[in-house]
Amino acid sequence: MTRAGIKMHFARWREWELNPIVVKELRQAVRSxxxxxxxxxxxxxxxxxxxxxxxxQSFEVRINENLxxxxxxxxxxxxxxxxxxxxxLYLGIRVAAERQDNQPDLLYISTLSPAxxxxxxxxxxxxxxxxxxxxxxxxxxxTNLLRGVDLPTVFFLLxxxxxxxxxxxxxxxxxxxLPVSRLFKILLSLAGFxxxxxxxAWVVASAFTLMGSxxxxxxxxxxxxxxxxxxxxxxxxxxxLFFVLAVALISPPSANRALGPRIYVTVFWLLGGVVTGAGAxxxxxxxxxxxxxxxxxxLLVAAxxxxxxxxxHLSLRVRRKIPRNGLKRLLAFGFYNGAAGGLLWVAGLTALxxxxxxxxxxxxESGVLSYISSSPSSTGRYPRSMGGMPLGDxxxxxxxxVPMMLYLFAYALFALFLQRRFLSxxxxxxxxxxxxxxxxxxxxxxxxxxxxxxELTWQSADHLQLGNAFNxxxxxxxxxxxxxxLFALFLLLIALALNIPWFFTQWRNFRPxxxxxxxxxxx
Amino acid sequence: xxxxxxxxxxxxxxxxxxxxxxFGFDSGHIFGFVxxxxxxxxxxxxxxxxxEEPTAGDVLLNGVSVCEEPELARRSVGYVxxxxxxxxxxxxxxxxxxxxRAYGLRGGKRAQAVAAIEEFTNVTxxxxxxxxALSKGMKQRVSLGRALVHDPAVLVLDEPAAGLDxxxxxxxxxxxxxxxxxxxxxLISSHILTELTEICNGVVxxxxxxxxxxxxxxxxxxxxRPRHTxxxxxxxGRNAELLKTLxxxxxxxxxxxxxxxxxxxLAGDEALAGDILVRLVAQNFKIxxxxxxxxxxxxxxxxxxxxxxx
Numbered sequence: 001m002t003r004a005g006i007k008m009h010f011a012r013w014r015e016w017e018l019n020p021i022v023v024k025e026l027r028q029a030v031r032s033x034x035x036x037x038x039x040x041x042x043x044x045x046x047x048x049x050x051x052x053x054x055x056x057q058s059f060e061v062r063i064n065e066n067l068x069x070x071x072x073x074x075x076x077x078x079x080x081x082x083x084x085x086x087x088x089l090y091l092g093i094r095v096a097a098e099r100q101d102n103q104p105d106l107l108y109i110s111t112l113s114p115a116x117x118x119x120x121x122x123x124x125x126x127x128x129x130x131x132x133x134x135x136x137x138x139x140x141x142x143t144n145l146l147r148g149v150d151l152p153t154v155f156f157l158l159x160x161x162x163x164x165x166x167x168x169x170x171x172x173x174x175x176x177x178l179p180v181s182r183l184f185k186i187l188l189s190l191a192g193f194x195x196x197x198x199x200x201a202w203v204v205a206s207a208f209t210l211m212g213s214x215x216x217x218x219x220x221x222x223x224x225x226x227x228x229x230x231x232x233x234x235x236x237x238x239x240x241l242f243f244v245l246a247v248a249l250i251s252p253p254s255a256n257r258a259l260g261p262r263i264y265v266t267v268f269w270l271l272g273g274v275v276t277g278a279g280a281x282x283x284x285x286x287x288x289x290x291x292x293x294x295x296x297x298x299l300l301v302a303a304x305x306x307x308x309x310x311x312x313h314l315s316l317r318v319r320r321k322i323p324r325n326g327l328k329r330l331l332a333f334g335f336y337n338g339a340a341g342g343l344l345w346v347a348g349l350t351a352l353x354x355x356x357x358x359x360x361x362x363x364x365e366s367g368v369l370s371y372i373s374s375s376p377s378s379t380g381r382y383p384r385s386m387g388g389m390p391l392g393d394x395x396x397x398x399x400x401x402v403p404m405m406l407y408l409f410a411y412a413l414f415a416l417f418l419q420r421r422f423l424s425x426x427x428x429x430x431x432x433x434x435x436x437x438x439x440x441x442x443x444x445x446x447x448x449x450x451x452x453x454x455e456l457t458w459q460s461a462d463h464l465q466l467g468n469a470f471n472x473x474x475x476x477x478x479x480x481x482x483x484x485x486l487f488a489l490f491l492l493l494i495a496l497a498l499n500i501p502w503f504f505t506q507w508r509n510f511r512p513x514x515x516x517x518x519x520x521x522x523x
Numbered sequence: 524x525x526x527x528x529x530x531x532x533x534x535x536x537x538x539x540x541x542x543x544x545x546f547g548f549d550s551g552h553i554f555g556f557v558x559x560x561x562x563x564x565x566x567x568x569x570x571x572x573x574x575e576e577p578t579a580g581d582v583l584l585n586g587v588s589v590c591e592e593p594e595l596a597r598r599s600v601g602y603v604x605x606x607x608x609x610x611x612x613x614x615x616x617x618x619x620x621x622x623x624r625a626y627g628l629r630g631g632k633r634a635q636a637v638a639a640i641e642e643f644t645n646v647t648x649x650x651x652x653x654x655x656a657l658s659k660g661m662k663q664r665v666s667l668g669r670a671l672v673h674d675p676a677v678l679v680l681d682e683p684a685a686g687l688d689x690x691x692x693x694x695x696x697x698x699x700x701x702x703x704x705x706x707x708x709x710l711i712s713s714h715i716l717t718e719l720t721e722i723c724n725g726v727v728x729x730x731x732x733x734x735x736x737x738x739x740x741x742x743x744x745x746x747x748r749p750r751h752t753x754x755x756x757x758x759x760g761r762n763a764e765l766l767k768t769l770x771x772x773x774x775x776x777x778x779x780x781x782x783x784x785x786x787x788x789l790a791g792d793e794a795l796a797g798d799i800l801v802r803l804v805a806q807n808f809k810i811x812x813x814x815x816x817x818x819x820x821x822x823x824x825x826x827x828x829x830x831x832x833x
Contacts, residue, residue, distance in 0.1 A: 020624035024613070031612035106604070106669070109573050109597050110625035252593040253576050316591045 020112065021120020022127070025094070029128060034090055039135060042082050046139045049074050069148030069211060072140060076157060077204050079136045083129055083165040084200045085193070088172035091125045095176035096185055099250070114250045118173060118243060125169035133158060150216040157207045157215070164203055167235050168196065170242035177249040237268050254315035258337045262345055265303065266335075269296055269349060273356055280360050289360045296353055297401065300346050301408060307342025308416045309432035312506060314338060322512045333510050339416065339428065340506035350405055399481040400472050406488035407469035411438045413495030420502055443470045467491070524550045524585055524599065524676035524708045526571070531580035533566050533732075540566040542732035543580065548710065548725055550676065553703050555723035555740075556712040557820065559828055563732040564712045565605060568679045571710065572602035584677055598626075601670030605681040607662035615657070615665050616641070616650040619672055626673035636672060644668040644698070660691040667698070678702060680711045684718060696722055716820040726820065728827055735827045743823060753796055755803070756784040756812035765808055772799060786816065 029035045053071045057064055064070070098105035107117070140158065144151050175188055218224040244264045248257040276292035279285070314322075318337055323329050334345035415434035423430055446465045464480045465471040466487040475481060526548050533541040541563040548554040556564050569575040571582050573593040582589045582596075589596040610618060619640060623633045641647045644664040649657065657665065663683060670678060680699075684692050692715070699722055703709055713719050719726065726743055728736040736743050757765060765785050769778040774795055778787035789796055793815070800813050 015629060017624070017629060020621055023624065024617070024621040027617055028610070028612040104574060106602065107622075107625055109593075109600075109602065110622060111594065111597055111627055111673075112625045113594075252573070254591050254593065316588075 019116060019120040019123060021107070021117055022123045024107075025120065025124035026127060029124065035128065038082065038086050038090075039132065042078070042132060043135055045078055046075060046136060049078065050139055050142070064148075066148035068143040068146030071146060072143040072149045072154065073204075073208060073211065075136060075139050075143065076161070076207055079132065079140075079158075080161055080200055080203055080207075082132055083161060084168055084196055084203065087125055087128050087132070087165060088168045088196070089189075089193075090128070091121060091169050092172035092176045092189060095121055095173050096182075099177055100182070108250065114247045117250060118177075118246045121173050122166070122170055122243065125173075126166050129162060129165045129169070133162060149211060150214055152219060153211055153215040157210060160207070161203060163232065163235055164199070167239040167242070168199070170239045170246070174242040174246040174249070177246045179249065240264065241268075253311075254317055256318045256321065256336055258310065258342060259335055262335045262342075265299060266345075266349070269299075272296065273353070277356055277360055286360050289357055293353055293357055293401075296349070297405075300350055300353075303342070304346045304408060304412050305432040305435055307346055308339050308412050308435060309429040310337060310339040310342055311428050312339060312420075312509075314510070316513060319511070319513050322510060324512055329510065333507065336510070338506060338510065339431070340503050341510070343412075343416075343503075347409065350409075354402065354405075399478070399485075403481070403484040403488040404469055404472055406485065406492050407467075408435075408439065410488060410491035410495045411435050411442070411469075413492070413499050414438055417495065417498045417502070439469060442467045446471075524706075525583075526677055526708050526710070527583040528567070528571070529581050529583065531567060531570060531582065532578045533563070533570065533575065534578045539732050541570070541577070544727075544729065544732070544734045545580075546727050546734065546737045548708055550706045550708050551703055552724045553699060553709045553711060553722050555716075555719040555726040555820070556710055556729070557716060557719065557726060557824055558712075558729035562729045564729060565681055567729075568602070568681045568710065568712065569604075571677075571679050572600055573597055574602070598673070599676045601673070601675035601678045603663075603666045603670045603678070603680040603683050605685065607659065607666050610654050613654055614651050615646055615654060618654055618665060619668055622669045623672045628673065636674070640668045640672050643671070645694070659686045660688060663687060663691070663695070667695075671702075676707060678707050678709045678711075680709065682712055682714070684713050684715050692718065716824055720820040728824060730828045736823065740820070743820075751789045751791075751793070751796060752786055752816045753789055753799075754781070754784050754786045754812070754814050754816050755808075755810060758809035758811045761808065765803070768803070768806060768808075769799075772802070775799070784812070 050071060053067070053074065057067055098107070112120075137158070140154050141151070143149050144154060171192070175185065175192060178185065178188070180188070241261075241264060244260045248261050251257045272292040273296075276289050280288040314337055321332075322336065323332055333341040334348065335341070412431075412435045415431045415438055418434055419426070419428060419431035446468050450463075450465070464475055464483060466483060469488075472481070472484055475484070528544060528546050530543050530545055531541050532539070532543045544563075544567065546554075556568070558564050566575060570577050571589060573589050573596055577590060581591075584596050584599050587595050587599070589600075613621075616637065619637045620633070623637050628636050638647075641650055644667055646661065646664050646668060649661060652661075654662070654665065663686075667680075667683065670680075684695055687695060696718060699709060699711065703722075711719070711723070720740060723740055725739045726737070727734055728743070736746065738746070755765065760783070762780050762783075762785050766778055766780060769775050769785065769787050774789060774791045776788045776790060778785060780786075789799070796815060800810070803810060803813075
């Protein structure tokens with residue numbers, strides 16, 4: 001939107017209207033038996049639990065100084081259960097029903113933008129959560145009168161829970177938008193549901209811990225607020241990621257669907273790297289860098305599978321936006337649709353992670369490379385401690401993470417080659433499936449063969465299994481780790497050699513069209 | 524508004540649902556889309572409505588590609604699917620109001636548009652009813668109302684008359700003619716071919732994803748039925764004798780008895796039909812009716828299609 005457009009938008013604030021999705025969803029929710037039934041059930045359970053606790057206390061001779069706290073714990077657990085399990089399930093089912101492959105809802109072909117649709121769904125979930133929280137709030141405020149919990153704790157924990165519920169809602173919307181079969185969605189939802197139980201347990205346990213300390217007593221402590229901001233930033237970042245991914249999933253295939261998620265991941269990856277890197281150096285705690293490295297690695301492995309599942313063909317509207325300038329074009333190559341650009345983007349971020357981690361641990365560039373020929377733990381090349389902390393973490397990181405990523409890249413490239421060369425008539429997402437299959441086959445296949453060769457024993461599980469990426473967790477000797485790195489590098493070089501012609505073809509094709517017929521005009 | 528379907532192809536795995544088809548139609552035209560079940564009609568319509576992506580080819584709406592610029596194309600397309608809205612917990616008015624909001628209509632303009640559509644599709648009396656409680660005919664009206672709420676230039680209707688009672692069909696036909704008068708380009712698929720003949724300007728006959736015939740109704744009739752069919756009814760029921768005579772007459776083919784009359788195909792023009800009539804009268808056949816039967820879309824459909832599905 002231009003500056004004039006923004007100005008006009010705010011000047012006409014009287015004409016602002018609610019997101020149509022919110023209006024529709026809330027109208028349906030208030031009439032839905034699922035929502036009203038769940039709300040009534042929640043109120044009944046809250047009432048029964050409150051009464052039961054109060055009646056039970058009336059039989060006690062001694063005054064319970066923590067009665068309010070105990071009741072609050074019970075009520076918070078019930079609310080967390082309803083908020084974390086029911087609302088995302090309701091939202092997810094509704095979106096999934098609308099996104100059925102054979103019969104998507106017609107609202108998806110209206111002029112509503114994908115971002116507005118996802119935001120509308122999210123807002124509906126947020127309003128529903130607000131409704132549930134509002135129904136619960138009087139019961140919780142009452143617990144303050146019974147002693148054992150202060151009001152800041154009540155409100156703080158409710159706010160914390162609310163943020164978690166909103167993030168889980170976004171995750172549910174994202175899963176519902178995935179372009180997979182109904183069966184796979186159900187399986188994914190079941191796995192998600194199991195995860196939600198763990199999340200529920202974690203949220204309740206964290207809330208109980210905070211209650212034990214009393215939020216009121218920590219309100220003026222700097223450390224408390226720093227932790228709060230970090231947690232909030234992490235949760236909001238995860239929520240934002242689900243949002244951009246859901247928007248990309250429901251965008252038309254001809255749109256530049258990769259741009260939003262890749263920019264988002266890059267920005268937060270960069271931000272995380274800068275913050276943790278600065279923190280690690282300032283506080284002389286190099287291990288802090290792993291708070292960034294670990295989630296970034298998981299994300300990049302997932303991104304690798306998604307990127308190789310991308311189409312090679314770029315729509316005309318995407319090609320129209322390719323910059324003509326060489327450097328800008330190279331930058332755009334990594335951020336626009338297409339498997340080749342995606343691979344380059346993931347490879348770039350992975351390399352930068354290794355470099356930054358190396359820099360934080362004060363390892364020079366040649367140190368990382370020379371690691372291949374000499375084990376740091378055996379030669380003692382690297383300083384053995386930094387800021388009083390042993391550098392075993394970094395040794396593990398290099399000997400485990402580097403070959404793991406080399407293997408994964410090699411298998412992804414092999415899968416890409418197989419799909420593009422022999423199965424090009426099938427959908428490109430087959431490449432992602434193939435990559436997962438090859439990784440699993442090299443892990444399970446070798447173990448199964450060795451199981452039979454070793455007289456039906458698993459004794460080889462801890463031995464060297466070159467090609468098995470997961471074997472890196474089992475081997476501990478520096479020599480074996482080195483062999484893994486060399487073998488993974490060898491595989492990667494072969495995979496690269498196989499894919500280089502394809503890659504350069506993609507790069508050559510990544511250019512704006514010769515003539516640019518403006519959109520909407522008769523060609 | 525000019526709608527151009529260009530070399531459209533859609534594959535589902537190994538099945539080719541739509542096999543490189545091309546046709547076009549303009550504002551003010553009602554274009555019939557005819558074919559047996561599984562011919563690829565719904566897939567083509569869903570591509571025009573931007574619900575599906577073609578494997579190859581494109582559809583241009585005044586030059587706007589539905590593949591490249593679906594967001595832009597959606598502004599000018601109203602789609603009535605073959606399955607009707609089954610939303611729970613929403614009334615007719617709320618449903619139409621939602622789509623009016625979704626297409627960017629605001630405030631008073633939206634209220635006016637929804638009221639006008641409710642009146643046009645005659646659903647004002649049921650506006651507070653829940654969608655689930657509606658009969659099929661009423662749902663069809665609501666669906667049409669939803670497709671019209673943003674005043675699109677192109678209407679794509681997939682089997683809108685299926686399951687409707689005769690009165691509802693007549694009303695739907697009148698609505699479509701009114702919409703064509705309002706200069707909307709309409710593509711309609713239906714299995715009730717007699718109705719299509721009455722309202723359509725053009726037609727596409729499709730089978731196994733391929734176009735068998737396309738053009739204006741007259742062109743298609745002419746192309747597919749170069750021979751005249753003549754029906755003769757006698758006063759005294761000497762049909763067997765008449766059949767024998769006709770079979771011996773040059774240029775007469777496929778003479779057969781249909782109910783109480785004799786029909787035959789004539790490989791010639793109307794003058795020849797007159798000559799044959801003179802000969803029959805001369806042979807003392809008491810003819811009370813001698814007419815040339817008009818071929819309709821149903822006859823052509825039966826002639827050109829083989830009933831194959833994919």
